[in-house]
Amino acid sequence: MSKSLRLVLGDQLSLTLPTLQDAPPGATVALCEVDEEGRYVPHHPQKIAMMLAAMRHFAAELRQRGYRVHYSTLDDPDNRHSLIAEAERLAKRQGCDEIHVTRPGEWRLLKAMEARQAQDRTPRWRIVEDTRFFCSHRDFDAWMEGRKRPRMEDFYRMLRRRTGLLMDGNAPVGGQWNFDRDNRAPIDDAPSPPSPPRHRQDAVTREVLALVEKRFADHVGRLEGFNWPVTRRQALADLRHFVARALPAFGTYQDAISDTAPYLFHSRLSAALNIGLLSPGEVCEAAQDAWQGGEAPLNAVEGFIRQILGWREYVRGIYWHRMPAYKRENQLGATRGLPRCYWDGDTDLRCLQRAIEMTHDNAYAHHIQRLMVTGNFALLCDVRPAALCDWYLAVYADACEWVELPNTLGMVLHADGGYLGSKPYCASGKYIDRMSDHCAQCRYDPRQSVGENACPFNALYWRFLERHADQLADNPRMRVIYGTLDKMSAHKRQALRQQADTFLDSLTWTPPYGQGQHASDYGE
Numbered sequence: 001m002s003k004s005l006r007l008v009l010g011d012q013l014s015l016t017l018p019t020l021q022d023a024p025p026g027a028t029v030a031l032c033e034v035d036e037e038g039r040y041v042p043h044h045p046q047k048i049a050m051m052l053a054a055m056r057h058f059a060a061e062l063r064q065r066g067y068r069v070h071y072s073t074l075d076d077p078d079n080r081h082s083l084i085a086e087a088e089r090l091a092k093r094q095g096c097d098e099i100h101v102t103r104p105g106e107w108r109l110l111k112a113m114e115a116r117q118a119q120d121r122t123p124r125w126r127i128v129e130d131t132r133f134f135c136s137h138r139d140f141d142a143w144m145e146g147r148k149r150p151r152m153e154d155f156y157r158m159l160r161r162r163t164g165l166l167m168d169g170n171a172p173v174g175g176q177w178n179f180d181r182d183n184r185a186p187i188d189d190a191p192s193p194p195s196p197p198r199h200r201q202d203a204v205t206r207e208v209l210a211l212v213e214k215r216f217a218d219h220v221g222r223l224e225g226f227n228w229p230v231t232r233r234q235a236l237a238d239l240r241h242f243v244a245r246a247l248p249a250f251g252t253y254q255d256a257i258s259d260t261a262p263y264l265f266h267s268r269l270s271a272a273l274n275i276g277l278l279s280p281g282e283v284c285e286a287a288q289d290a291w292q293g294g295e296a297p298l299n300a301v302e303g304f305i306r307q308i309l310g311w312r313e314y315v316r317g318i319y320w321h322r323m324p325a326y327k328r329e330n331q332l333g334a335t336r337g338l339p340r341c342y343w344d345g346d347t348d349l350r351c352l353q354r355a356i357e358m359t360h361d362n363a364y365a366h367h368i369q370r371l372m373v374t375g376n377f378a379l380l381c382d383v384r385p386a387a388l389c390d391w392y393l394a395v396y397a398d399a400c401e402w403v404e405l406p407n408t409l410g411m412v413l414h415a416d417g418g419y420l421g422s423k424p425y426c427a428s429g430k431y432i433d434r435m436s437d438h439c440a441q442c443r444y445d446p447r448q449s450v451g452e453n454a455c456p457f458n459a460l461y462w463r464f465l466e467r468h469a470d471q472l473a474d475n476p477r478m479r480v481i482y483g484t485l486d487k488m489s490a491h492k493r494q495a496l497r498q499q500a501d502t503f504l505d506s507l508t509w510t511p512p513y514g515q516g517q518h519a520s521d522y523g524e
Contacts, residue, residue, distance in 0.1 A: 014276035044221035046363035053230035140317030156310035179299035194245040235277035251300030257436035270398035315406035331417035350442035363397040375412035380460035429455030459499035
């Protein structure tokens with residue numbers, strides 16, 4: 001009779017995990033801290049600390065529920081520091097001839113496990129589907145049948161109908177599927193945002209923080225101020241706080257950017273969702289309940305649910321549907337490495353500086369900072385997709401590759417030629433001035449395009465449009481702006497090109513693949 005080891009990965013910290021749901025009483029469970037997973041890109045210390053502390057707390061919960069838990073710590077002298085090797089070591093030590101694992105969220109790990117599964121050896125690997133999402137891989141592939149240019153909005157409406165979220169029979173509540181036009185207010189009139197709740201750090205969390213400070217001190221990012229949820233109880237506290245205090249204003253101001261408030265009215269729940277402390281279903285239902293109870297307006301609730309039911313599920317589907325070739329996409333031919341300021345924050349551009357500083361301080365920046373500041377700047381500077389993908393994967397606590405890669409490569413950099421997003425999200429300094437309060441404190445003037453005080457975003461924007469006119473000018477969503485470019489005098493266009501090139505020459509660049517080599521994993 002076979003005996004199985006149930007392997008739980010660091011982003012699978014949920015009692016509803018399939019490999020736990022079908023486990024017999026007293027089953028043997030393993031969780032492994034391995035150095036390899038902390039260093040394949042230089043992860044932010046807060047990200048590593050959140051993962052390790054959450055894993056250790058989850059292991060303790062499993063023991064309380066009667067599981068036999070074997071936990072490998074980073075400082076265990078017998079630790080192989082490779083997830084595959086360490087799991088097999090534990091299985092052999094416990095006399096297990098099988099390793100059962102829920103399908104990992106990253107192509108790299110799945111391929112490594114499948115390679116072991118294909119070998120005639122003991123322990124044998126058994127991989128089961130992850131059922132903790134709204135849409136399975138099989139269902140997504142079926143939905144993709146015959147679609148050359150899929151769109152998230154169609155997928156989102158399909159899942160709204162399937163789940164019944166914000167539905168009145170077959171029609172969307174409020175008579176609209178999407179309230180995005182109501183969710184673009186600038187920062188000027190926003191009320192004071194609430195501060196997130198502070199989480200108590202018990203002995204387990206304090207021990208992890210000390211360990212991370214010692215082992216990962218060379219990684220970019222501050223460990224001080226760590227305040228991520230590391231237990232389900234803490235994650236639920238964050239969910240309740242968001243629904244009660246931030247959700248009512250989230251929709252209206254979700255595109256706003258603040259010079260001083262890193263979170264504004266955003267939920268900060270994505271990290272807890274991505275490691276399993278919260279389920280997407282319960283988060284969406286909590287938001288829907290707030291609308292039904294009159295505690296939050298429909299535009300806020302629909303906008304929030306669209307992020308989870310729509311984008312989160314959609315990019316996961318795209319990731320698995322298009323990998324591994326998707327990771328090599330670079331259809332705009334970008335060749336530069338990452339500007340050094342992404343690692344050290346040394347830039348005179350106030351919006352970029354503050355987004356990077358907030359990222360270093362909190363392992364967090366909200367989606368508009370990522371899309372329209374750090375992402376937009378990288379797009380306009382011709383940063384190679386692999387370099388920016390490595391950086392996003394490294395510095396954000398919620399960055400798992402399945403969600404980070406499509407968002408960065410497809411949405412931010414348009415490197416897939418419009419497969420994920422219908423247009424590149426490029427913008428000049430005028431957009432940042434309209435949506436934020438950065439520009440008043442910046443040495444650059446968003447109203448100027450050339451000259452010593454001109455905002456670099458402006459000349460870079462026109463350079464980008466001119467450089468990629470052959471690929472983008474016929475895009476229906478960009479015809480108006482290309483009409484403006486066509487009317488621009490040759491003298492002005494030359495001045496803008498020179499302004500942009502001079503600025504680009506002033507930057508210091510890191511190597512093309514960023515500081516980590518993870519981006520080349522599937523490039524051979």
